[in-house]
Amino acid sequence: MNDDKMMKEAIKQALKAKEIDEVPIGCVIVKDGKIISRAYNKREKMNQSIAHAEILAIQKACRKLDSWRLDECDLFVTLEPCPMCAGAIIQSRIKRVVFGAYDSKGGSVETCTKLFDVKEYNHHPEYIGGILEPQCSQLLKDFFKEKRKKSKQIK
Amino acid sequence: MNDDKMMKEAIKQALKAKEIDEVPIGCVIVKDGKIISRAYNKREKMNQSIAHAEILAIQKACRKLDSWRLDECDLFVTLEPCPMCAGAIIQSRIKRVVFGAYDSKGGSVETCTKLFDVKEYNHHPEYIGGILEPQCSQLLKDFFKEKRKKSKQIK
Numbered sequence: 001m002n003d004d005k006m007m008k009e010a011i012k013q014a015l016k017a018k019e020i021d022e023v024p025i026g027c028v029i030v031k032d033g034k035i036i037s038r039a040y041n042k043r044e045k046m047n048q049s050i051a052h053a054e055i056l057a058i059q060k061a062c063r064k065l066d067s068w069r070l071d072e073c074d075l076f077v078t079l080e081p082c083p084m085c086a087g088a089i090i091q092s093r094i095k096r097v098v099f100g101a102y103d104s105k106g107g108s109v110e111t112c113t114k115l116f117d118v119k120e121y122n123h124h125p126e127y128i129g130g131i132l133e134p135q136c137s138q139l140l141k142d143f144f145k146e147k148r149k150k151s152k153q154i155k
Numbered sequence: 156m157n158d159d160k161m162m163k164e165a166i167k168q169a170l171k172a173k174e175i176d177e178v179p180i181g182c183v184i185v186k187d188g189k190i191i192s193r194a195y196n197k198r199e200k201m202n203q204s205i206a207h208a209e210i211l212a213i214q215k216a217c218r219k220l221d222s223w224r225l226d227e228c229d230l231f232v233t234l235e236p237c238p239m240c241a242g243a244i245i246q247s248r249i250k251r252v253v254f255g256a257y258d259s260k261g262g263s264v265e266t267c268t269k270l271f272d273v274k275e276y277n278h279h280p281e282y283i284g285g286i287l288e289p290q291c292s293q294l295l296k297d298f299f300k301e302k303r304k305k306s307k308q309i310k
Contacts, residue, residue, distance in 0.1 A: 049223040049247035050210060058205060068204040083270050084246050087239025087263070092204035105275055108242070112275035113268065115238050120260055120267040 003098050006030055006076040007132040010100070013040040013053065014078045014139055020045055024139045027053035027077040029061045029070065029094075036073070037061040053077060054085035058092050070094050078136040080107035080129060086115040089125055096126040100136025158253050161185055161231040162287045165255070168195040168208065169233045169294055175200055179294045182208035182232040184216045184225065184249075191228070192216040208232060209240035213247050225249050233291040235262035235284060241270040244280055251281040255291025 006028060013026025017040035029037040039056035043049065054077055061070050071093040078100040081089060086108040089097055097116070099109065108115045109127050116125050161183060168181025172195035184192040194211035198204065209232055216225050226248040233255040236244060241263040244252055252271070254264065263270045264282050271280050 043223055047221055047223050048214060048217045049225070050205070050213060050217075050243050051223075052246075055205060059203060062203045062205075066202055068198055068202050068206075070204070082242055082246065083263075083273075083276070084239055084242025087237055087242050088205050091207075091237065091239050105277060108238075112273055113270070115268070118238075118267055121238070122260060 002033075003076070003128070003131045006035070006074075007078070007098065007100055007136070009035060009038070010076045010078050011132065011135060011139070013038050014136070017041045017053070018139065018143060024143050025053045025077065025079045027057040027075065029057050030074045030076065031061075031065075031070075031072055036064050050084065052082065052085050054081055055088055058088050058094075062092070068092065074098065076131075078139065079103055080109050080111060082106040083108040083113065083115060090115065090121055090123050093123050094125050097128075098131050099127070099129045100132050101140060102129060102133070157188075158231070158283070158286045161190070161229075162233070162253065162255055162291070164190060164193070165231045165233050166287065166290060166294070168193050169291070172196045172208070173294070173298060179298050180208045180232065180234045182212040182230065184212050185229045185231065186216075186220075186225075186227055191219050205239065207237065207240050209236055210243055213243050213249075217247070223247065229253065231286075233294065234258055235264050235266060237261040238263040238268065238270060245270065245276055245278050248278050249280050252283075253286050254282070254284045255287050256295060257284060257288070 010026045014024040018024040025041040037057045037060040042051045074096040080103040165181045169179040173179040180196040192212045192215040197206045229251040235258040
């Protein structure tokens with residue numbers, strides 16, 4: 001129930017990405033039941049390969065807590081993290097990760113690889129996927145459908 | 156031969172990290188035979204979990220080229236990339252990765268996982284490890300030895 005509530009906040013962030021024509025992915029980081037950081041994908045706007053929602057949210061949370069350790073924090077994101085973001089979550093010692101849609105092309109928590117389960121790594125976040133999956137997934141489908149439509153119109 | 160030359164430049168960066176008491180890891184990014192970005196680990200100094208040498212070098216290179224695509228670039232780093240940095244390399248479409256020491260606890264190119272070989276991902280950088288391995292590895296060993304010595308003195 002609380003996972004749903006926080007995922008709705010992540011979806012709000014994804015909608016902000018959509019507004020500026022970025023792939024709609026949003027993220028919030030929660031500590032002691034309160035949101036301490038919100039971010040959305042800005043790869044194109046910032047022209048930075050690392051500017052995924054999770055990375056930007058982690059940077060903000062580190063600044064807010066003045067610590068690189070986010071070990072009492074949970075992260076909510078609308079799409080299954082890619083290897084970079086899953087790795088950043090491990091590096092930040094985030095306690096628990098909740099994601100919405102699964103990603104067959106880059107998902108690195110459950111789908112393509114299971115980075116949180118690699119025994120050699122020094123941190124293993126808890127995780128659950130598929131929270132508000134239909135909404136999170138639909139946002140992405142609509143975005144790419146619109147893109148293809150525009151691209152056909154140009155041709 | 157050219158790999159050795161560029162790795163020496165990465166080692167120079169690692170030494171800068173050591174000077175400010177950070178784990179000595181350094182990185183350079185090369186395009187058309189020229190270094191376009193240099194960086195070293197600043198996790199503690201910046202209090203940012205993502206402030207690894209590779210991430211900081213990728214950020215600089217993206218700014219320099221005004222592009223999130225670094226597809227004509229090679230990356231040289233003194234330690235085998237962790238999952239976050241290997242993922243950032245994939246996201247940046249970096250062409251080739253050269254690393255020095257192997258990392259039994261986090262190395263995600265050859266040792267713990269082989270992220271550049273995951274067939275579902277949309278980019279697969281070329282890679283080679285073990286370039287100037289003794290020097291890169293010794294830097295880290297000396298750093299941690301010194302840390303343990305200081306820690307014993309305090310006790």
